[in-house]
Amino acid sequence: MSIGNKALSGKVALVTGSTSGIGLGIGRALAGAGADLLLNGFGDPAVIETLRAGLAAEFAVRVAYSRADMSKASEIAAMAIEAEASLGGIDILVNNAGIQFVAPIEDFPEDRWNAIIAINLSAVFHGMKAVIPGMKKKGWGRIINVASAHGLVASGQKAAYVAAKHGVLGLTKVAAIELANAGVTANAICPGWVLTPLVDKQLGARAKEESITVDAAAKEFLAEKQPMAQFTTPEAIGDLAVFLCSDAARTMTGVPLSIDGGWVAQ
Numbered sequence: 001m002s003i004g005n006k007a008l009s010g011k012v013a014l015v016t017g018s019t020s021g022i023g024l025g026i027g028r029a030l031a032g033a034g035a036d037l038l039l040n041g042f043g044d045p046a047v048i049e050t051l052r053a054g055l056a057a058e059f060a061v062r063v064a065y066s067r068a069d070m071s072k073a074s075e076i077a078a079m080a081i082e083a084e085a086s087l088g089g090i091d092i093l094v095n096n097a098g099i100q101f102v103a104p105i106e107d108f109p110e111d112r113w114n115a116i117i118a119i120n121l122s123a124v125f126h127g128m129k130a131v132i133p134g135m136k137k138k139g140w141g142r143i144i145n146v147a148s149a150h151g152l153v154a155s156g157q158k159a160a161y162v163a164a165k166h167g168v169l170g171l172t173k174v175a176a177i178e179l180a181n182a183g184v185t186a187n188a189i190c191p192g193w194v195l196t197p198l199v200d201k202q203l204g205a206r207a208k209e210e211s212i213t214v215d216a217a218a219k220e221f222l223a224e225k226q227p228m229a230q231f232t233t234p235e236a237i238g239d240l241a242v243f244l245c246s247d248a249a250r251t252m253t254g255v256p257l258s259i260d261g262g263w264v265a266q
């Protein structure tokens with residue numbers, strides 16, 4: 001991404017859910033642009049430590065890790081306080097952590113509804129609440145919420161996910177209005193299909209259900225939703241996040257940015 005070599009040097013980025021998939025792609029892109037990184041997400045501690053040290057060495061930036069559970073408001077607030085002390089605060093907040101569960105409304109388990117709303121929607125509120133005072137004080141900040149094509153349109157079987165992602169777009173707009181003259185922008189990225197563990201699970205389930213290969217299930221997924229028969233990559237979403245942090249994007253705020261192979265153009 002060419003927004004100037006190391007244009008984000010001196011900035012600190014927290015990317016929630018960055019031990020995997022899209023979050024990791026965004027973290028790598030921000031670190032590549034010179035930002036220090038606070039990683040977050042679940043996984044094997046030894047694997048995460050290797051990832052953390054590897055990113056720090058590859059991009060020559062500071063990389064820290066917080067195991068805060070995004071379903072818990074108190075852990076999100078504690079992570080922000082810790083980041084203030086150890087990294088000097090959060091300049092770029094990427095709310096990315098997310099989970100999925102698929103079932104018709106009448107069978108949708110309450111605990112899955114509550115977990116998806118907590119992680120995919122309430123965590124975005126708690127994260128913004130925790131970092132906004134610091135951003136206002138510095139007069140600069142970037143909030144990037146990873147929503148989804150499902151923030152703009154619905155699919156069956158995804159009640160909690162679609163409700164949460166539509167909510168994320170509403171929250172993003174509120175933040176954009178409140179922060180309009182504080183030097184802080186708030187935008188949402190709305191990906192279509194991205195081949196990550198979150199989608200792998202759904203592909204596996206479809207392949208099993210229809211007795212087809214995972215490759216054939218992937219082709220079906222794309223054909224059902226996207227005019228463009230290809231997955232978006234975490235790297236491309238990372239580049240879009242870097243652009244949103246650039247000076248050129250300083251008046252872009254409150255926008256849902258689709259990167260979805262034409263999904264919502266239909």
Ligand code: NAD
Pocket residue numbers: 016017018019020021022023040041042043068069070071096097098099119120146147148149190191192193194195196197198199
């Ligand atoms: P993923 O499963 O690869 O990664 C999810 C990340 O979130 C992991 O790092 C995981 O450890 C973390 N996480 C989950 N629950 C957490 C919790 N309670 N606390 C802290 N971290 C937690 O999924 P992904 O596909 O990379 O999804 C990332 C985001 O992108 C999600 O918000 C998802 O809704 C969104 N998205 C994904 C796609 C897609 O096709 N993959 C499309 C549109 C939007």
